[in-house]
């Protein structure tokens with residue numbers, strides 16, 4: 379262990395992956411927070427959407443991607459997908475230990491469970507994330523005083539991916555999905571695609587409900603882990619490296635929407 383740990387250097391890149399392009403919302407926050415780090419991004423567009431896949435399939439995808447990012451010399455692994463997070467602890471063959479993996483559920487659960495401000499919390503995510511109970515059960519376990527409303531909102535990912543971002547398209551969908559959320563003070567968007575429509579959600583609730591800005595929180599926990607390990611890079615030596623398992627014109631257009639700039643995908 380000691381040898382293995384010693385051989386890891388701060389100058390190595392950070393591996394980030396998602397089922398597709400949603401993880402770019404996390405990557406964007408990471409690039410802003412940690413400008414001296416190099417990132418390798420992997421979007422598994424060939425297997426999208428993860429939210430409707432079996433556990434066995436997800437485990438095999440996650441393992442293959444973790445090995446790919448290890449082969450790219452990544453020092454830590456950021457699981458920028460809630461659906462993939464639901465299986466990460468069940469994958470038997472990962473080239474990273476749990477200390478070297480930062481996922482998108484635990485940092486949010488820990489933050490919300492310990493805060494006092496919000497008592498009535500809503501959670502939305504893919505079928506996989508909501509049915510796993512990882513968010514709602516972990517939250518309820520840590521803080522029994524929280525009133526939690528959780529719902530799978532599977533239509534939102536394809537709508538976002540196809541660029542249906544207008545309120546007149548989204549609001550009728552929200553009418554169905556947000557029944558029972560009227561008393562929520564805070565909404566946890568437990569899917570990395572959702573930051574694209576935060577404003578539309580807040581506007582739907584006339585700004586009476588706050589949508590938690592999850593990418594910023596994840597970027598802060600990545601920084602804290604690197605700091606604690608003494609692995610924060612001080613200079614950026616190489617450009618970020620972007621990979622997709624299936625490259626189409628649609629995915630490239632979408633990537634621009636998520637990142638706010640054009641990048642080259644391998």
Ligand code: DGL
Pocket residue numbers: 396397398400401426427428429430458459460461462504507535568569570571
């Ligand atoms: N971005 C993924 C997540 O955070 C959802 C997209 C998918 O279903 O592949 O869960």
